[in-house]
Amino acid sequence: MGCRRRSQKRITERKSGPEREPQKRDFIPSKLLPKLKPQLPLQERLHILRTLSDILMEFLLNVTTAPEFRRWEVAALQPQLRIDKAVAFQNPQAHVIENLHAAAYRNALANSLYCPDYRIGKVTPDELHDYVQNHFTSARMALIGLGVSHPVLKQVAEQFLNMRGGLGLSGAKTKYRGGEIREQNGDSLVHAALVAESAAAGSAEANAFSVLQHVLGAGPHVKRGSNATSSLYQAVAKGIHQPFDVSAFNASYSDSGLFGIYTISQAAAAGDVIKAAYNQVKTVAQGNLSNTDVQVAKNKLKAGYLMSVESSEGFLDEVGSQALVAGSYVPPSTVLQQIDSVADADVINAAKKFVSGRKSMAASGNLGHTPFVDEL
Structure with a gap:
């Protein structure tokens, strides 16, 4: 500059x-x-x-x-x-x-x-x-x-903006491989993320993963909230009596995506928290999902989307992201229709894809009680 x-x-x-x-x-x-x-x-x-x-x-x-x-x-x-x-x-x-x-x-x-x-x-x-x-x-x-x-x-x-025409250098297509990175340190809390490849942004499958995220629990919307009503939290809380946090992780990009769980727990309870959260996703993959749960998740997803585009800055982000990823713009009303079109079976299939997919994991903290990815 x-x-x-x-x-x-x-x-x-x-x-x-x-x-x-x-x-x-x-x-x-x-x-x-x-x-x-x-x-x-x-x-x-x-x-x-x-x-x-x-x-x-x-x-x-x-x-x-x-x-x-x-x-x-x-x-x-x-x-x-x-x-x-x-x-x-x-x-x-x-x-x-x-x-x-x-x-x-x-x-x-x-x-x-x-x-x-x-x-x-x-x-x-x-x-x-x-x-x-x-x-x-x-x-x-x-x-x-x-x-x-x-x-x-x-x-x-x-x-x-026409001074440099063309596509420029072609970028390499993203290749998902699966793997694990563990960072051992003296922190008392263990942060761990367990994911599998999901779907690219803008696809119908990506919408199903977004609904699944809200079925499981997308994280607290209240400052310092525990998200205690989410299915992931309730599943983990049945066997864990120490403080913890758990939510579904979902990230979509132009040619790939990641879906899974993110946990924060005491070092001694890390393994139990991760396994309990993973088992809850398995429960959904087995078809244990009511239509009411799906509708509630859709409403949460739609509300979050509408609030994200209320401000000028959020709306600019949304339009720009769509233009770069898809080459076109879809108005909020159409996005809401796409969310409503997700069927219960689509959400279950998304959970199945996560459970059966090749896993990737990253963890940080005192990892003595944190399982390796192949142990899950």
């Missing part, structure tokens, strides 16, 4: 709030979300937004199509990578999820979201330019706008 880029970022933060670019495994988002004081009259806010739109669009296009990587600035930024990684891995879940993908996949999705230690300090501006040249191509981009007329957005795309 050169001096010009720094000034752009300052202006952007002052006028729009900081750019939030959450890390994704499938794509890199760049967003500008103008934030204006709500006490301003509506007409004044609209005037300001129209005035700023051209300025902010210029910043966004410069960042995505003509980034500058000056050597002294790239060198100065690299120590921050080590700090960011250390901060992220203070949360054991972040490390376990990274290890889970490394164990599950042979390539592509196995790549970490974080720079490996041996590369920190060695990334060059030439490498960054080469990456942008080969990956930031028009066929790989989606330009999404809210409150902007389609002709204006189309004109911007045709004028500025």
Whole structure:
């Protein structure tokens, strides 16, 4: 980021709030979300937004199509990578999820979201330019706008986003392999994830796995909640009297997906918690699932989806994800219909696929009582 880029970022933060670019495994988002004081009259806010739109669009296009990587600035930024990684891995879940993908996949999705230690300090501006040249191509981009007329957005795309045409370098197709990574340390709590390959995002099978996730328990929606009403929690609680947490894990990508269980428990009870949760999924796979449970899970899934697209930022994420993965946009009403179309048998088949599939596992903590993946 050169001096010009720094000034752009300052202006952007002052006028729009900081750019939030959450890390994704499938794509890199760049967003500008103008934030204006709500006490301003509506007409004044609209005037300001129209005035700023051209300025902010210029910043966004410069960042995505003509980034500058000056050597002294790239060198100065690299120590921050080590700090960011250390901060992220203070949360054991972040490390376990990274290890889970490394164990599950042979390539592509196995790549970490974080720079490996041996590369920190060695990334060059030439490498960054080469990456942008080969990956930031028009066929790989989606330009999404809210409150902007389609002709204006189309004109911007045709004028500025066609400088690098084509598909760029073809990425390797994701290969699921199954595997296990165990990280022994002195933590009193054991974090463990057990998964199998599920389905790619946007498919009917992926919808079935999403419903199954909510049948089992997708995690608490209340801060510090225990999700005690979920079937996974209740199944584990029958034999475990120490504190624990358990939820279904579900991640869908453009060409693959992972589904399974995530547990947090005391070291001595880790094996019992994991096995009890796994047995509960087996129970569903054997057909022990009522239509009422499926309907409740569908309602939870639909409510969660609708709440995720209530905000402008969430809606931008959803439209952009669909555009990049499927090449088209499906409105919320259609998404709800797709969820409703999932049959009880589809959910049972999803559970069967997990139970019979090749497993991947990642665990962290004092693992003396944590089973290996082949013992499950």
